[in-house]
Amino acid sequence: MKNILQTSIYQEQNSHQSYNLSSYNRLLSVVKDLACVRTIEEIIEIVRLAARDLTNADGVTFVLRDGECCHYVDENAIGPLWKGMRFPLRSCISGWAMLNKQAAVIEDIYQDARIPLDAYKVTFVKSLVMVPIRVSDPLGAIGAYWSTRHRATPEEIGLLEILTDTTAVAISNVQLFQKLTNQNALKDKFIAMLAHELRNPVAPISNGVQLLKLKLG
Structure with a gap:
């Protein structure tokens, strides 16, 4: 037993x-x-x-x-x-x-x-x-x-x-990852926009001059 x-x-x-x-x-x-x-x-x-x-x-x-x-x-x-x-x-x-x-x-x-x-x-x-x-x-x-x-x-x-x-x-890790991803996306968008403007810096000035000429007749 x-x-x-x-x-x-x-x-x-x-x-x-x-x-x-x-x-x-x-x-x-x-x-x-x-x-x-x-x-x-x-x-x-x-x-x-x-x-x-x-x-x-x-x-x-x-x-x-x-x-x-x-x-x-x-x-x-x-x-x-x-x-x-x-x-x-x-x-x-x-x-x-x-x-x-x-x-x-x-x-x-x-x-x-x-x-x-x-x-x-x-x-x-x-x-x-x-x-x-x-x-x-x-x-x-x-x-x-x-x-x-x-x-x-x-x-x-x-x-x-x-x-x-x-x-x-x-x-918490996922929330942090998503926050960083969103920040990187905004940063990439800003850099792309800035690069576009730097590639053609004369265009905004030229457009401004044309508008001024129209106003002055």
């Missing part, structure tokens, strides 16, 4: 270690991918797939803050959630996570006053965790959902927090 128990514990530990290794390898791959992106759309596509893999969730949403609203930009789930919809910050759990700058862990949505049940009744969701993207000044949130009662484990929450931190850095 003792040997059987020891074998069972050993197998469970090995399984847990294997899960950890697999999860962190997946996370490392995501970090590398996010370091190379140049658009918000690329970030969303990578993160919505990775978040579900890392948590073994039945669904995931990617939410961005849009003023005083939560924009459910995209999802990866076994059934429809709220893709494309916007809700006031104070009326949804993603808004709660952003406003309170902390993760919301809900084992039973029907027992939590923060959940707007009318919005959830038409979905498969029974449990969830919602993690803000960047705690200091949240840009959005990533939500993971389960179709059966499930309390998110510390490991699942930790993986999502690393993912959201990486996502925040990726978004």
Whole structure:
């Protein structure tokens, strides 16, 4: 009996270690991918797939803050959630996570006053965790959902927090890249215009003289 128990514990530990290794390898791959992106759309596509893999969730949403609203930009789930919809910050759990700058862990949505049940009744969701993207000044949130009662484990929450931190850095990098691209485009336009004028410096003077002659008769 003792040997059987020891074998069972050993197998469970090995399984847990294997899960950890697999999860962190997946996370490392995501970090590398996010370091190379140049658009918000690329970030969303990578993160919505990775978040579900890392948590073994039945669904995931990617939410961005849009003023005083939560924009459910995209999802990866076994059934429809709220893709494309916007809700006031104070009326949804993603808004709660952003406003309170902390993760919301809900084992039973029907027992939590923060959940707007009318919005959830038409979905498969029974449990969830919602993690803000960047705690200091949240840009959005990533939500993971389960179709059966499930309390998110510390490991699942930790993986999502690393993912959201990486996502925040990726978004900042994309915004900086787009700003530099716009500045370079304006600079190139100005240089092209200046080069054109320098190639033909007499034309503006000649035109001015012609106008003056017309005025003087």
